[in-house]
Amino acid sequence: MREAPPVLTEFHIGIDDTDSRLAGCTTYTAALLFQELVSQGFKPLDFPWLVRLNPNIPWKTRGNGALSLHLSMEDGRLEEVKKIAVAAVERTSDLNQRATDPAVVFLKGLISNSLREFSARALHDILSVREARQIAKDAGAEAHLLKGSRGLVGALASVGADLDHDHTFEIIAYRTHEYIRSVRKVSQNSVRLMNEMYQGSTFNNVDPETGRILICPHGPDPVLFGIRGENPVVLTEAFNQVDVGEPIERVMIFKTNQGTDAHLNCPRTVQALRPYQSAIIAGKVGDAPRRIRGGHVIFGTIDETGTIDCAAYSTTGDVRDIALQLIPGDSVAVSGGIRPRPLGELTLNIERLKVTRLVDAIRWENPPCSKCGARCESMGKGQGFRCRRCKLRFPRTIRIRKLDGRTIRLGEYLPPPRAHRHLTKPACRYGISLPRSPEKHNLATKQTLESLVLIPRAA
Numbered sequence: 303m304r305e306a307p308p309v310l311t312e313f314h315i316g317i318d319d320t321d322s323r324l325a326g327c328t329t330y331t332a333a334l335l336f337q338e339l340v341s342q343g344f345k346p347l348d349f350p351w352l353v354r355l356n357p358n359i360p361w362k363t364r365g366n367g368a369l370s371l372h373l374s375m376e377d378g379r380l381e382e383v384k385k386i387a388v389a390a391v392e393r394t395s396d397l398n399q400r401a402t403d404p405a406v407v408f409l410k411g412l413i414s415n416s417l418r419e420f421s422a423r424a425l426h427d428i429l430s431v432r433e434a435r436q437i438a439k440d441a442g443a444e445a446h447l448l449k450g451s452r453g454l455v456g457a458l459a460s461v462g463a464d465l466d467h468d469h470t471f472e473i474i475a476y477r478t479h480e481y482i483r484s485v486r487k488v489s490q491n492s493v494r495l496m497n498e499m500y501q502g503s504t505f506n507n508v509d510p511e512t513g514r515i516l517i518c519p520h521g522p523d524p525v526l527f528g529i530r531g532e533n534p535v536v537l538t539e540a541f542n543q544v545d546v547g548e549p550i551e552r553v554m555i556f557k558t559n560q561g562t563d564a565h566l567n568c569p570r571t572v573q574a575l576r577p578y579q580s581a582i583i584a585g586k587v588g589d590a591p592r593r594i595r596g597g598h599v600i601f602g603t604i605d606e607t608g609t610i611d612c613a614a615y616s617t618t619g620d621v622r623d624i625a626l627q628l629i630p631g632d633s634v635a636v637s638g639g640i641r642p643r644p645l646g647e648l649t650l651n652i653e654r655l656k657v658t659r660l661v662d663a664i665r666w667e668n669p670p671c672s673k674c675g676a677r678c679e680s681m682g683k684g685q686g687f688r689c690r691r692c693k694l695r696f697p698r699t700i701r702i703r704k705l706d707g708r709t710i711r712l713g714e715y716l717p718p719p720r721a722h723r724h725l726t727k728p729a730c731r732y733g734i735s736l737p738r739s740p741e742k743h744n745l746a747t748k749q750t751l752e753s754l755v756l757i758p759r760a761a
Protein backbone atom coordinates (compact mmCIF):
# COMPACT_ATOMS: atom_id res chain seq x y z
CA MET A 303 0.00 0.00 0.00
CA ARG A 304 1.25 3.47 -0.84
CA GLU A 305 1.91 5.85 1.98
CA ALA A 306 -0.50 8.80 2.12
CA PRO A 307 1.16 12.12 1.14
CA PRO A 308 1.90 14.30 4.15
CA VAL A 309 -0.71 16.95 4.96
CA LEU A 310 0.81 20.39 4.48
CA THR A 311 -0.15 23.40 6.58
CA GLU A 312 0.53 27.08 6.13
CA PHE A 313 2.87 28.34 8.78
CA HIS A 314 3.67 32.01 9.34
CA ILE A 315 6.49 33.60 11.31
CA GLY A 316 6.47 37.32 12.19
CA ILE A 317 9.55 39.12 13.50
CA ASP A 318 9.82 42.67 14.77
CA ASP A 319 12.38 44.95 16.25
CA THR A 320 15.63 43.03 16.38
CA ASP A 321 17.36 46.21 15.30
CA SER A 322 18.48 49.10 17.41
CA ARG A 323 19.65 52.58 16.57
CA LEU A 324 23.24 51.46 16.65
CA ALA A 325 23.48 48.16 14.85
CA GLY A 326 21.57 45.24 13.49
CA CYS A 327 18.69 45.15 11.10
CA THR A 328 15.56 43.03 11.27
CA THR A 329 15.81 42.28 7.55
CA TYR A 330 19.14 40.57 8.25
CA THR A 331 17.55 38.32 10.88
CA ALA A 332 14.82 37.39 8.40
CA ALA A 333 17.28 36.74 5.56
CA LEU A 334 19.37 34.50 7.78
CA LEU A 335 16.35 32.58 9.03
CA PHE A 336 14.78 32.23 5.58
CA GLN A 337 17.97 30.87 4.04
CA GLU A 338 18.50 28.49 6.94
CA LEU A 339 14.96 27.12 6.65
CA VAL A 340 15.24 26.69 2.87
CA SER A 341 18.57 24.91 3.22
CA GLN A 342 16.92 22.49 5.66
CA GLY A 343 14.28 21.60 3.12
CA PHE A 344 11.38 23.81 4.22
CA LYS A 345 9.24 25.14 1.37
CA PRO A 346 8.52 28.87 1.36
CA LEU A 347 5.16 30.04 0.02
CA ASP A 348 6.60 33.40 -0.96
CA PHE A 349 9.62 35.64 -0.65
CA PRO A 350 10.11 36.90 2.89
CA TRP A 351 7.94 39.97 3.45
CA LEU A 352 9.39 43.28 4.56
CA VAL A 353 6.38 45.15 5.88
CA ARG A 354 6.73 48.83 6.70
CA LEU A 355 4.26 49.98 9.35
CA ASN A 356 3.06 53.46 10.36
CA PRO A 357 6.19 55.61 9.87
CA ASN A 358 4.82 58.40 12.05
CA ILE A 359 5.25 56.52 15.33
CA PRO A 360 8.09 58.37 17.07
CA TRP A 361 9.33 55.58 19.33
CA LYS A 362 10.05 53.10 16.55
CA THR A 363 13.61 52.51 15.37
CA ARG A 364 14.33 53.84 11.90
CA GLY A 365 11.95 52.58 9.24
CA ASN A 366 9.41 50.80 11.47
CA GLY A 367 9.80 47.57 9.53
CA ALA A 368 8.63 44.11 10.49
CA LEU A 369 9.34 40.88 8.65
CA SER A 370 7.35 37.74 8.04
CA LEU A 371 8.09 34.35 6.55
CA HIS A 372 5.43 32.09 5.07
CA LEU A 373 5.95 28.36 4.75
CA SER A 374 4.07 25.28 3.68
CA MET A 375 5.02 22.33 5.86
CA GLU A 376 4.11 19.19 7.73
CA ASP A 377 2.70 19.59 11.22
CA GLY A 378 5.37 17.30 12.55
CA ARG A 379 8.11 19.83 11.93
CA LEU A 380 6.48 22.86 13.59
CA GLU A 381 8.49 22.63 16.80
CA GLU A 382 11.70 22.33 14.80
CA VAL A 383 10.92 25.55 12.87
CA LYS A 384 10.06 27.44 16.05
CA LYS A 385 13.38 26.46 17.61
CA ILE A 386 15.34 27.54 14.54
CA ALA A 387 13.46 30.85 14.41
CA VAL A 388 13.91 31.78 18.06
CA ALA A 389 17.60 30.86 17.85
CA ALA A 390 18.09 33.06 14.76
CA VAL A 391 16.45 36.03 16.46
CA GLU A 392 18.46 35.58 19.65
CA ARG A 393 21.67 35.28 17.67
CA THR A 394 21.10 38.51 15.73
CA SER A 395 19.44 40.74 18.34
CA ASP A 396 21.31 43.23 20.39
CA LEU A 397 19.39 42.80 23.62
CA ASN A 398 21.57 45.29 25.46
CA GLN A 399 20.06 48.14 23.47
CA ARG A 400 17.34 49.81 25.44
CA ALA A 401 15.22 50.40 22.33
CA THR A 402 15.29 46.77 21.19
CA ASP A 403 12.29 44.61 22.10
CA PRO A 404 12.43 41.63 19.75
CA ALA A 405 9.32 39.56 19.27
CA VAL A 406 8.60 36.47 17.20
CA VAL A 407 5.08 35.33 16.40
CA PHE A 408 4.08 31.90 15.10
CA LEU A 409 0.77 31.29 13.41
CA LYS A 410 -0.44 28.02 11.94
CA GLY A 411 -3.15 28.02 9.26
CA LEU A 412 -4.95 30.76 7.38
CA ILE A 413 -4.87 34.42 8.34
CA SER A 414 -8.10 35.52 10.03
CA ASN A 415 -10.02 38.63 9.04
CA SER A 416 -9.46 40.25 12.43
CA LEU A 417 -5.71 39.85 12.01
CA ARG A 418 -5.91 41.34 8.51
CA GLU A 419 -7.79 44.34 9.90
CA PHE A 420 -5.24 44.73 12.68
CA SER A 421 -2.44 44.73 10.11
CA ALA A 422 -4.23 47.28 7.95
CA ARG A 423 -4.61 49.60 10.93
CA ALA A 424 -0.95 49.15 11.91
CA LEU A 425 -0.09 51.05 8.71
CA HIS A 426 -1.64 54.31 9.83
CA ASP A 427 -2.70 54.10 13.48
CA ILE A 428 -1.27 53.58 16.96
CA LEU A 429 -2.00 50.10 18.26
CA SER A 430 -1.54 48.94 21.82
CA VAL A 431 0.27 45.82 22.99
CA ARG A 432 -2.89 44.95 24.86
CA GLU A 433 -4.88 44.86 21.64
CA ALA A 434 -2.11 42.87 19.94
CA ARG A 435 -2.29 40.27 22.71
CA GLN A 436 -6.03 39.93 22.23
CA ILE A 437 -5.71 39.57 18.44
CA ALA A 438 -2.92 37.00 18.87
CA LYS A 439 -5.10 35.03 21.29
CA ASP A 440 -8.12 35.09 18.98
CA ALA A 441 -6.01 34.07 15.98
CA GLY A 442 -4.31 31.27 17.90
CA ALA A 443 -0.89 32.86 17.38
CA GLU A 444 1.96 32.04 19.70
CA ALA A 445 4.29 34.85 20.76
CA HIS A 446 7.90 34.67 21.91
CA LEU A 447 9.00 37.89 23.54
CA LEU A 448 12.71 38.14 24.18
CA LYS A 449 12.54 41.21 26.40
CA GLY A 450 9.63 43.64 26.48
CA SER A 451 6.38 43.15 24.63
CA ARG A 452 6.34 46.16 22.31
CA GLY A 453 7.61 44.16 19.33
CA LEU A 454 4.44 42.06 19.41
CA VAL A 455 2.46 44.68 17.47
CA GLY A 456 4.85 44.69 14.50
CA ALA A 457 5.50 40.94 14.47
CA LEU A 458 1.79 40.23 14.37
CA ALA A 459 1.01 43.00 11.88
CA SER A 460 3.62 41.74 9.41
CA VAL A 461 2.04 38.28 9.33
CA GLY A 462 -1.39 39.67 8.38
CA ALA A 463 -0.20 42.31 5.91
CA ASP A 464 -1.94 42.65 2.56
CA LEU A 465 0.66 42.38 -0.20
CA ASP A 466 -1.76 40.73 -2.64
CA HIS A 467 -2.55 44.01 -4.29
CA ASP A 468 0.10 46.64 -4.65
CA HIS A 469 3.61 45.60 -3.66
CA THR A 470 7.23 45.98 -4.72
CA PHE A 471 10.46 44.05 -4.17
CA GLU A 472 13.82 44.94 -2.67
CA ILE A 473 17.05 43.06 -3.21
CA ILE A 474 19.43 43.61 -0.31
CA ALA A 475 23.15 42.78 -0.10
CA TYR A 476 24.64 42.36 3.39
CA ARG A 477 28.18 43.14 4.51
CA THR A 478 30.55 40.83 6.27
CA HIS A 479 31.09 41.50 9.96
CA GLU A 480 34.61 42.95 9.66
CA TYR A 481 33.50 45.62 7.17
CA ILE A 482 30.48 46.90 9.09
CA ARG A 483 32.17 50.00 10.52
CA SER A 484 33.98 50.99 7.33
CA VAL A 485 32.87 53.15 4.39
CA ARG A 486 30.78 51.16 1.91
CA LYS A 487 32.78 50.29 -1.20
CA VAL A 488 30.07 50.61 -3.84
CA SER A 489 30.95 52.25 -7.16
CA GLN A 490 28.77 55.35 -7.55
CA ASN A 491 29.24 55.35 -11.32
CA SER A 492 27.99 51.80 -11.60
CA VAL A 493 24.92 52.77 -9.57
CA ARG A 494 24.20 55.71 -11.91
CA LEU A 495 24.58 53.44 -14.92
CA MET A 496 22.31 50.80 -13.36
CA ASN A 497 19.78 53.55 -12.64
CA GLU A 498 19.72 54.56 -16.32
CA MET A 499 19.47 50.98 -17.54
CA TYR A 500 16.63 50.03 -15.22
CA GLN A 501 14.62 53.23 -15.07
CA GLY A 502 10.93 52.41 -14.73
CA SER A 503 11.53 48.93 -13.29
CA THR A 504 13.57 50.14 -10.29
CA PHE A 505 13.10 53.29 -8.22
CA ASN A 506 14.86 55.64 -5.81
CA ASN A 507 18.39 54.62 -6.81
CA VAL A 508 19.64 58.17 -7.31
CA ASP A 509 18.15 61.53 -6.36
CA PRO A 510 17.60 63.29 -9.70
CA GLU A 511 18.24 66.84 -8.44
CA THR A 512 21.36 66.28 -6.36
CA GLY A 513 22.72 63.13 -8.03
CA ARG A 514 23.04 61.61 -4.56
CA ILE A 515 23.16 57.78 -4.43
CA LEU A 516 20.19 56.52 -2.41
CA ILE A 517 20.72 52.73 -2.41
CA CYS A 518 23.30 52.68 0.40
CA PRO A 519 22.35 53.35 4.01
CA HIS A 520 24.82 55.34 6.10
CA GLY A 521 24.76 53.82 9.55
CA PRO A 522 26.76 50.89 10.95
CA ASP A 523 24.10 48.36 9.96
CA PRO A 524 24.78 45.20 7.96
CA VAL A 525 23.06 46.44 4.77
CA LEU A 526 25.56 47.19 1.99
CA PHE A 527 22.92 48.36 -0.46
CA GLY A 528 19.35 47.66 -1.50
CA ILE A 529 17.64 48.13 -4.87
CA ARG A 530 13.88 48.59 -5.04
CA GLY A 531 11.75 47.67 -7.98
CA GLU A 532 8.77 45.98 -9.53
CA ASN A 533 10.05 42.54 -10.39
CA PRO A 534 12.47 40.16 -8.65
CA VAL A 535 14.06 38.91 -11.88
CA VAL A 536 14.82 42.43 -13.09
CA LEU A 537 16.16 43.29 -9.64
CA THR A 538 18.79 40.54 -9.81
CA GLU A 539 19.88 41.89 -13.21
CA ALA A 540 20.12 45.41 -11.82
CA PHE A 541 21.95 44.06 -8.77
CA ASN A 542 24.61 42.49 -10.98
CA GLN A 543 25.32 45.86 -12.61
CA VAL A 544 26.55 47.34 -9.34
CA ASP A 545 30.31 47.15 -8.79
CA VAL A 546 31.25 46.35 -5.22
CA GLY A 547 34.74 46.47 -3.72
CA GLU A 548 34.11 44.44 -0.58
CA PRO A 549 32.84 40.94 0.19
CA ILE A 550 29.10 40.34 0.29
CA GLU A 551 27.97 38.12 3.12
CA ARG A 552 24.56 37.25 1.64
CA VAL A 553 21.84 38.54 -0.65
CA MET A 554 18.10 38.37 -0.17
CA ILE A 555 15.03 39.49 -2.10
CA PHE A 556 12.07 40.73 -0.09
CA LYS A 557 8.49 41.29 -1.14
CA THR A 558 7.41 44.54 0.44
CA ASN A 559 4.88 47.35 0.72
CA GLN A 560 7.64 49.94 0.22
CA GLY A 561 6.84 52.54 -2.44
CA THR A 562 3.09 51.91 -2.27
CA ASP A 563 1.78 54.73 -0.02
CA ALA A 564 0.10 51.98 2.01
CA HIS A 565 0.13 54.27 5.07
CA LEU A 566 -1.67 57.09 3.26
CA ASN A 567 -4.95 55.43 2.41
CA CYS A 568 -7.01 56.45 5.40
CA PRO A 569 -9.22 59.54 4.96
CA ARG A 570 -10.10 61.11 8.30
CA THR A 571 -11.86 64.19 9.60
CA VAL A 572 -9.94 66.87 11.49
CA GLN A 573 -11.94 66.19 14.63
CA ALA A 574 -11.01 62.47 14.65
CA LEU A 575 -7.24 63.01 14.31
CA ARG A 576 -4.93 61.64 17.00
CA PRO A 577 -1.18 62.19 17.46
CA TYR A 578 1.11 59.96 15.35
CA GLN A 579 -1.54 58.73 12.97
CA SER A 580 -0.92 58.85 9.23
CA ALA A 581 -3.93 60.47 7.61
CA ILE A 582 -5.52 62.13 4.62
CA ILE A 583 -7.57 65.28 5.18
CA ALA A 584 -9.67 66.67 2.35
CA GLY A 585 -10.76 70.26 2.76
CA LYS A 586 -10.27 73.89 1.86
CA VAL A 587 -7.32 76.10 2.52
CA GLY A 588 -8.22 78.38 5.44
CA ASP A 589 -5.43 80.74 6.44
CA ALA A 590 -3.17 81.90 3.64
CA PRO A 591 0.11 79.97 3.61
CA ARG A 592 2.90 81.65 5.55
CA ARG A 593 6.61 81.07 5.45
CA ILE A 594 8.26 80.38 8.80
CA ARG A 595 11.88 80.20 9.93
CA GLY A 596 13.84 77.53 8.11
CA GLY A 597 11.92 78.03 4.87
CA HIS A 598 8.99 75.84 5.92
CA VAL A 599 5.43 76.74 4.91
CA ILE A 600 2.32 76.48 7.12
CA PHE A 601 -1.32 76.79 6.10
CA GLY A 602 -4.63 75.82 7.63
CA THR A 603 -6.91 73.19 6.11
CA ILE A 604 -10.60 73.28 7.02
CA ASP A 605 -13.08 70.44 6.72
CA GLU A 606 -16.63 70.25 8.08
CA THR A 607 -15.33 69.31 11.56
CA GLY A 608 -12.47 71.70 12.18
CA THR A 609 -9.17 73.22 11.11
CA ILE A 610 -5.66 71.80 11.20
CA ASP A 611 -2.31 73.44 10.54
CA CYS A 612 -0.48 71.73 7.71
CA ALA A 613 3.31 72.01 7.48
CA ALA A 614 5.32 71.63 4.28
CA TYR A 615 8.97 71.39 5.29
CA SER A 616 11.68 72.93 3.16
CA THR A 617 13.01 69.42 2.44
CA THR A 618 9.78 68.57 0.62
CA GLY A 619 10.79 70.65 -2.42
CA ASP A 620 7.87 70.88 -4.84
CA VAL A 621 5.36 70.28 -2.06
CA ARG A 622 6.63 73.32 -0.18
CA ASP A 623 6.72 75.49 -3.32
CA ILE A 624 3.17 74.54 -4.29
CA ALA A 625 1.89 75.02 -0.73
CA LEU A 626 3.18 78.57 -0.80
CA GLN A 627 1.03 79.36 -3.85
CA LEU A 628 -2.26 78.14 -2.36
CA ILE A 629 -4.85 80.73 -1.42
CA PRO A 630 -7.84 80.53 0.94
CA GLY A 631 -10.68 78.60 -0.66
CA ASP A 632 -8.54 76.24 -2.76
CA SER A 633 -9.50 72.58 -2.34
CA VAL A 634 -6.77 70.17 -1.29
CA ALA A 635 -6.19 66.66 0.04
CA VAL A 636 -3.21 66.70 2.39
CA SER A 637 -1.62 63.43 3.48
CA GLY A 638 0.96 62.90 6.18
CA GLY A 639 1.77 62.34 9.83
CA ILE A 640 -0.04 63.96 12.74
CA ARG A 641 2.23 65.62 15.29
CA PRO A 642 1.19 67.04 18.65
CA ARG A 643 2.33 70.53 19.63
CA PRO A 644 3.10 71.67 23.19
CA LEU A 645 -0.35 73.17 23.81
CA GLY A 646 -2.18 70.12 22.53
CA GLU A 647 -3.01 71.32 19.03
CA LEU A 648 -2.06 69.08 16.14
CA THR A 649 -0.06 69.68 12.97
CA LEU A 650 -0.15 67.57 9.84
CA ASN A 651 3.34 67.18 8.35
CA ILE A 652 2.68 66.94 4.63
CA GLU A 653 4.04 63.93 2.74
CA ARG A 654 1.77 64.28 -0.29
CA LEU A 655 -0.26 67.27 -1.47
CA LYS A 656 -3.11 66.98 -3.91
CA VAL A 657 -4.60 70.19 -5.31
CA THR A 658 -8.13 69.41 -6.45
CA ARG A 659 -9.66 72.82 -7.15
CA LEU A 660 -8.34 76.34 -7.51
CA VAL A 661 -10.42 79.42 -6.76
CA ASP A 662 -10.05 82.69 -8.66
CA ALA A 663 -7.49 84.97 -7.13
CA ILE A 664 -9.30 88.28 -6.86
CA ARG A 665 -7.54 91.58 -6.42
CA TRP A 666 -9.38 94.90 -5.95
CA GLU A 667 -7.81 97.91 -7.58
CA ASN A 668 -8.49 101.58 -6.94
CA PRO A 669 -10.28 103.17 -9.93
CA PRO A 670 -8.51 105.48 -12.41
CA CYS A 671 -9.42 109.18 -12.37
CA SER A 672 -12.06 109.88 -15.01
CA LYS A 673 -10.37 113.16 -15.97
CA CYS A 674 -6.61 112.50 -16.04
CA GLY A 675 -6.50 108.70 -15.90
CA ALA A 676 -4.12 108.51 -12.92
CA ARG A 677 -4.73 105.84 -10.29
CA CYS A 678 -6.84 107.24 -7.43
CA GLU A 679 -5.91 106.93 -3.78
CA SER A 680 -8.17 105.65 -1.04
CA MET A 681 -9.41 108.18 1.49
CA GLY A 682 -9.69 105.51 4.15
CA LYS A 683 -11.86 102.54 4.85
CA GLY A 684 -15.34 103.05 3.32
CA GLN A 685 -14.50 106.67 2.39
CA GLY A 686 -14.20 106.40 -1.40
CA PHE A 687 -11.30 107.56 -3.61
CA ARG A 688 -9.64 110.78 -4.66
CA CYS A 689 -7.38 111.79 -7.52
CA ARG A 690 -4.26 113.28 -6.04
CA ARG A 691 -3.69 115.49 -9.10
CA CYS A 692 -7.21 116.74 -9.97
CA LYS A 693 -8.61 116.46 -6.41
CA LEU A 694 -11.72 114.78 -7.88
CA ARG A 695 -13.58 112.43 -5.59
CA PHE A 696 -15.17 109.08 -6.47
CA PRO A 697 -17.54 106.86 -4.44
CA ARG A 698 -16.19 103.70 -2.83
CA THR A 699 -18.43 101.50 -4.96
CA ILE A 700 -16.29 101.81 -8.03
CA ARG A 701 -13.33 99.66 -6.96
CA ILE A 702 -12.27 97.40 -9.80
CA ARG A 703 -12.26 93.60 -9.52
CA LYS A 704 -9.22 92.05 -11.20
CA LEU A 705 -8.43 88.38 -11.67
CA ASP A 706 -4.86 87.35 -10.99
CA GLY A 707 -3.69 84.43 -13.09
CA ARG A 708 -2.92 81.32 -11.02
CA THR A 709 0.31 79.64 -11.99
CA ILE A 710 -0.14 76.39 -10.08
CA ARG A 711 -1.89 73.41 -11.65
CA LEU A 712 -4.25 70.82 -10.24
CA GLY A 713 -2.48 67.58 -9.45
CA GLU A 714 -0.55 65.52 -6.97
CA TYR A 715 2.75 66.81 -5.57
CA LEU A 716 5.44 64.70 -3.88
CA PRO A 717 8.72 65.42 -2.10
CA PRO A 718 11.93 64.59 -4.02
CA PRO A 719 13.20 60.99 -3.72
CA ARG A 720 15.91 61.99 -1.21
CA ALA A 721 13.14 63.00 1.21
CA HIS A 722 10.99 59.90 0.66
CA ARG A 723 10.09 57.54 3.45
CA HIS A 724 10.18 53.80 2.79
CA LEU A 725 6.45 53.77 2.11
CA THR A 726 6.31 56.84 -0.14
CA LYS A 727 5.00 55.96 -3.57
CA PRO A 728 7.43 57.48 -6.07
CA ALA A 729 6.12 59.43 -9.07
CA CYS A 730 7.27 56.69 -11.48
CA ARG A 731 4.91 54.21 -9.78
CA TYR A 732 1.79 56.28 -10.35
CA GLY A 733 -0.50 54.44 -12.74
CA ILE A 734 0.80 50.97 -11.85
CA SER A 735 -0.99 50.66 -8.54
CA LEU A 736 -3.90 48.63 -9.89
CA PRO A 737 -4.13 45.12 -8.53
CA ARG A 738 -2.14 42.84 -10.76
CA SER A 739 -3.52 39.44 -11.61
CA PRO A 740 -2.72 37.36 -8.54
CA GLU A 741 -2.53 34.11 -10.49
CA LYS A 742 -0.04 35.41 -12.98
CA HIS A 743 1.97 36.89 -10.19
CA ASN A 744 2.06 33.73 -8.11
CA LEU A 745 3.37 31.75 -11.04
CA ALA A 746 6.19 34.22 -11.57
CA THR A 747 6.92 34.14 -7.87
CA LYS A 748 7.12 30.38 -7.74
CA GLN A 749 9.64 30.15 -10.55
CA THR A 750 11.75 33.04 -9.34
CA LEU A 751 11.67 31.83 -5.75
CA GLU A 752 13.32 28.56 -6.70
CA SER A 753 16.01 30.26 -8.72
CA LEU A 754 16.55 33.47 -6.80
CA VAL A 755 16.22 32.71 -3.15
CA LEU A 756 19.88 31.92 -2.66
CA ILE A 757 22.06 33.95 -4.94
CA PRO A 758 25.66 32.92 -4.96
CA ARG A 759 27.93 35.82 -5.63
CA ALA A 760 31.68 36.02 -5.72
CA ALA A 761 33.12 38.98 -3.91
Ligand SMILES: [Zn+2]
Binds near residue numbers: 672674675689690
Ligand atom coordinates in the same frame (compact mmCIF):
# COMPACT_ATOMS: atom_id res chain seq x y z
ZN1 LIG B 1 -7.24 113.19 -12.12
